[in-house]
Amino acid sequence: MSNLLNIRGIVLKETPFGEADKFITILGKDYGKISVSVRGAKRVRSGLTAGTSLFSYSDFYIAESKKRMYLNQVEPIETFYNLRNDLSALAYGSYFLEITNKLLFDNMPSNNILLLLLKSLTVLSKSNVIPHKLIASIFELKVLEYNGYKPETEFCISCKKPTTQNFYITIEGTICENCVQKNFFHIHLNETLLYTIRYIFSSELNKLYTFKVPANIMNSLSNFSRNLLNSQLNLRLKSINFIREIEEFL
Ligand SMILES: [Zn+2]
Structure with a gap:
């Protein structure tokens, strides 16, 4: 095994090719996003099936040849199998994988x-500790922050007056009654919504899955985080339609 590269990471995407082979896209610790060829993945005895399906967090042992990567061996750590027992959790989990895959460039450690992805999938796979919509909003806002974007929440983005609970929130940040342009996206703030948005941006990951918000605040927060993500990333996500269908039932 000495010549093999050991990469610990999660499978973001699977692309079948040929009769029994597939490519997997992994987000690897210290490696970023990489593509690995899995030969004979669908053969029963290949030993490469467990640990290479979507969501699997595994230790991958990889051989490099002519600048291509081939999976030699895999040891699953966590497969998040529970996600497959809950349609809503599966939809949100797929949405997180797709955002991550489209957002990141190859070979850039992230x-x-x-x-964030591991934490979000862990919380999703435990039955309804936290509403899925809230996990999604936290993911949407934190992934933007980690990607270098954070809206202003301390003062009006136009006149710089300190933010109060009577301001509005837009995709660029908080804005006062005098400066808000009502033909652009804006949501009226209140104390709880302002506090929640600031809390999500200022807190570390392990403190983020310990609170709940009232239903009306949840809808505003979700509206804000979804619009912010779309405005900053413009990713054209396939999984978003599935999410919208699920949310109609929530
Ligand atoms: Zn202003």
């Missing part, structure tokens, strides 16, 4: 986004 350990904070890897941790």
Whole structure:
């Protein structure tokens, strides 16, 4: 095994090719996003099935040849199998994988986004400790922050007056009654919504899955985080339609 590269990471995407082979896209700790060829993945005895399916967090042992990577051996750590027993959790989990895959460039280490993804999937796979919509909003806002974007929440983005609970929130940040342009996206703030948005941006990951918000605040927060993500990333996500269908039932 000495010549093999050991990469610990999570499978973001699977692309089958040929009769029994597939490519997997992994977000690896300290490596970022990489593509690995898995030969004979669908053969029963290949030993490469467990640990290479979507969501699997595994230790991958990889051989490099002519600048391509081939999976030699895999040891699953956590497969998040529970996600498959809950349609809503599966939809949100797929949404997080797709955002991560489309957002990141190859070979750029993104350990904070890897941790965010693992934490979000862990909370999702435990039955309804926290509403899925809230996990999604936290993911949407934190992934933007880790990607270098954070809206202003301390003062009006136009006149710089300190933010109060009577301000509005836009995709660029908080704005006062005098400066808000009502033909652009804006949501009226209140104390709880302002506090929640500030809390999500200022807190570390392990403190983020310990609170709940009232239903009306949840809808505003979700509206804000979704619009912010779309405005900053413009990713054209396939999984978003599934999410919208699920949310109609929530
Ligand atoms: Zn202003």
